Amino acid sequence: MKGAVCIVTPYARPEVNPTLVNLAEALAARFYRVDILGPDGDMRVSLPDGLTGIVAEHGPCNPMAPSPSGLRGRLVRRLRRTRRPRQLCASGYKAIIGVDPRGLEMAHRLNTHARLPLVYLSFEIMFDDELTPAERPLRAAERAACRDVQLTLVQDAGRAILLAEQTGLPREDMVLVPNAPLRTPLRETRWLRSRLGIPDERRIVLYAGSPSSWAGLHLWQDMLATWPEEFLLVVHCRSGLGPRMDAHLGRLTESGRLLLSHGPVPPEVLPQVFASADFGFAPYMATPDDWTSGKNITHIGFSSGKVGWYALCGLPILASALPVFSREFTRYGCGRIYEQACETGRLLTEMDRDYAFHSQESQRFYDERLDPAPGLAAFCDRLEALLAQEAA
Structure with a gap:
């Protein structure tokens, strides 16, 4: 096991997002554990192949033997209430990943003491000229977090340009990964x-x-x-x-x-x-x-x-x-x-x-x-290089 990463998402059902599923699978194949922290404070170890898994009441979440393909690793799943953000980020994680502005804001706050590499997964872009006064604090929090972001995933070149304009994130630190499922065998179905x-x-x-x-x-x-x-x-x-x-x-x-x-x-x-x-x-x-x-x-x-x-x-x-x-x-x-x-x-x-x-x-x-596979591989390569650089 190389380590673990924590993904912080504002969405209750991350499994419906193809990129999150793909990323969990790809990192599991590279022997990383992927913990997903949801909006209600519950943490789960990702189960990218949809298996039921094993519920563990206590103790660490350890990977089970991977499936023969080596791609869809079967991971023990644990659901629990997370009450100590400092310990959360300091307990063996190599990086913390925020999903969209709200997830990034939370990840940035959790990362205040751990100072892990901060990564941004962007699927929704905020535009300044559309924001209400009630929404501007979120934009300010996103921009503050972006000053510490070291790697960003976005879907295509057009959205990368817009994201850079709206957040100040450098384009050269963005990897393009379309939000689509990985290629899978299809059969006739009714x-x-x-x-x-x-x-x-x-x-x-x-x-x-x-x-x-x-x-x-x-x-x-x-x-x-x-x-x-x-x-x-x-x-x-x-x-x-x-x-x-x-x-x-x-x-x-x-x-x-x-x-x-x-x-x-x-x-x-x-x-x-x-x-x-x-x-x-x-x-x-x-x-x-x-x-x-x-x-x-x-x-x-x-x-x-x-x-x-x-x-x-x-x-x-x-x-x-x-x-x-x-x-x-x-x-x-x-x-x-x-x-x-x-x-x-x-x-x-x-x-x-x-x-x-x-x-x-x-x-x-x-x-x-x-097809997200080439971009996903490039993103994981960049993430591993970043973690290796931090460990050096």
């Missing part, structure tokens, strides 16, 4: 059809994630009205949406063009979920609701995990006209973009007529632009 009773003649258009304003939810009713009968929007949510949203979507299901799939699935099942669809839906649009939903959405680039899954599974993608899709879909025939919701039915029909071509192009899009 997961969604079996779960929801969808007949073979319906074409499944999958939206993976929670419906929201930045997904153009207010446009869905008019959009679905333009869809030919054979196309069905399936919304797969990892958790319940609440009574108000359930009621709204329930009204949309009455059209016969929308179905809901609720509940989290184990990471090893995710490929079956995505691969059982026919098309992927990426309806991003900027809204003023939150600092994460404005320019951060406009410049989403390669930070969309759902688009990474769509492309890996060869799903033709129906996407809104964000800059990244307008640019990449010109180079790759992986999908179609729309300016108006009323265009979507026609675009689905056109893609379906040449489905094999668009599916192959979607896989080429993944192979040439979204």
